[in-house]
Amino acid sequence: MPDLSHIHRHFTELVISPITNQLTGLFDLSGRVGVVFLLCSYAIAYALFRFRRQRGLTQATSFWQFIGGARVNLHRSALLDYRYYLVRGILNVALMVPIVGIIDPYILRSGDYIAFFTHLWGARPQVGENLGLSLLYGLGVFLVSDFKNYWVHRAFHSRWLWAFHKVHHSAAVLTPITASRVHFVEKLAANLAGTVLLGVYAGIFWYACGGQISAYTLFGVTYMILLFNVLATNLRHSHVWLSFGPLVEHVINSPAQHQIHHSDAPRHFNRNFGINLSLWDWMFGTLYVTQRAPEPIQFGAGEHDDARYSSLWSLIVTPFVETVRKVTMARNQRVRPSDRPARNRHR
Template identity: 80%
Template sequence: MPDFSHLNTLLVEPVISQLSGLFDLNGRVGVVFLLLSYAVAYGLFRLRKRRGLTKAPSFWQFLGGHRVHFHRSALLDYRYYLVRGILNVALLVPIVGAVDPYILRSGDCLAFFTNLWGARPRVDENLSLSLLYGLGVFLVSDFKNYWVHRAFHSRWLWAFHKVHHSAAVLVPMTASRVHFVEKLAANLAGTILLGAYAGSFWYVCGGEIGAYTLFGVTWLIFIFNALAVSLRHSHVWLSFGPLVEHVLNSPAQHQIHHSDAPRHFDKNFGINLSLWDWIFGTLYVTRSTPEALRFGSGERGDEGYTSIYSLIVTPFVTTARKLRNTGGAQGLGQGTSQAPHS
């Protein structure tokens, strides 16, 4: 009898794990948050229908209908979501495992400060302290996400992030249309920064503190994921208004980020908070009236990202060509006639 255990480990188990991830509250692509988002979308549909602000004959059409959800770009997103499970096992896990021994974690930082300044008296853990610690975890993580996202819009990393921006239509599963190189960079940056933050916080408190959670998820992450997170990758316009959008990132703001119009390039890098965009000059606020948008990277070459193979391999090919011809006129930033973005 042939031994299929290796095949099962590399293919079957990762795909099953990805499918089960749809019920994981730690991720943004999940059934619970999708249902919450569509509940909000249905409320918007009824409101706009009553006010005559939408021509959609049904809620399904309001969401985009077959034109969006069965577009070849959307179908590619569905397939790529499953393949990402295989990539995680085949590539991410081995790479992270090889790098992991060289990364300072929270325990290492705690030990460093203890050796440097001596042990501190233990502070009794309470709800307020757990909430505060969770707030810090959220802020550090969101700050990290802003800068990793912005970095991948730069000249040398854009080819990998273009995988995400090449989507011609937005569906909730587009959130998972991320190249594994970008995912690896985000994971490593998060491990380093959150390790430093946790170690510092624990040292001040004289020992480990746990973050308060809701249903096993850090409380602020759960709250923000519940705020119609799935509508960010959709064709449903939901603006929080100029005032709120200086702090909180709305679905409309992220749709602006996916726009192929040059006036929208390099705007709204924030994931949960638009506060970082406001501080660092990349903020674009929206209003209740929808803007006419077309999605894509805003440059020629999106047609080269229409298969699983191209989503994985094309960024490496593009970057290699760029390295061979660094003096050439073609850049990796958005826009065919623009200089690469910063």
């Protein structure tokens, strides 16, 4: 007879606890999909609603309607986002943690770089902890992470990785929870790239300072991340149009810019890959600035693809099936340039 207590313990560890952690994570400041950040974003949205209503710039008669109402927040795509948010907790425990745990020991860490530079050039004098260094180090961590996010995001718009990123773009409507509609393969790639780049940065910075420097944090969160999460970050995945104007949008990514990125119109393809900063888009030629007046946008990856990514199972499995099919076709036949679409979301 099976040991029911043993089965129950494993079920709790693999299913119940991950889902519980995802729910309690809504009250955590370590991620942007948290109640505090959601309230900040919706407070800004409410101020926009009042401002535009007083000036006759919106047809919405209530704030609920202004943020999309049931048409958006209870849309079938949004309901799928909510379910996938909970399932991601299980995927993280079942797949992400073991894979990162196996690979991580073989990736150089900051301490390895400190030892390397010390052996090469000798030990540096101890500078010690101070607020200025902590602020500078935290700024560097933010910039390196955002730079990494730009290139990982851009890479997943390429031909061979697009099927995995299509999970995110197949959302027909946008809600803050859509930010978590990311395939675990993409999340794994971002985590590993971050481990390498942040390890290099930390090692160089710590060696220059003669020892470890801690990033300045507020409420346990790096201050730059906290600042950007407070400044309407969650409105990027919403139907609330908020443009920062051409000048600011060359540096900081506005909600309107990211909504343009989710557009299924060919003129918007391969634009605005930046997460927090649009500086990288400006530097590398992928910037699209917006105006105060909203552009008509339809979200999604195209009706055919949206339909194929319409269930929990398809969000997880379809990218593998599509990628294998693409690789097989590439092996069996040579595609002429004229056979390819003139414009596509991937390059």
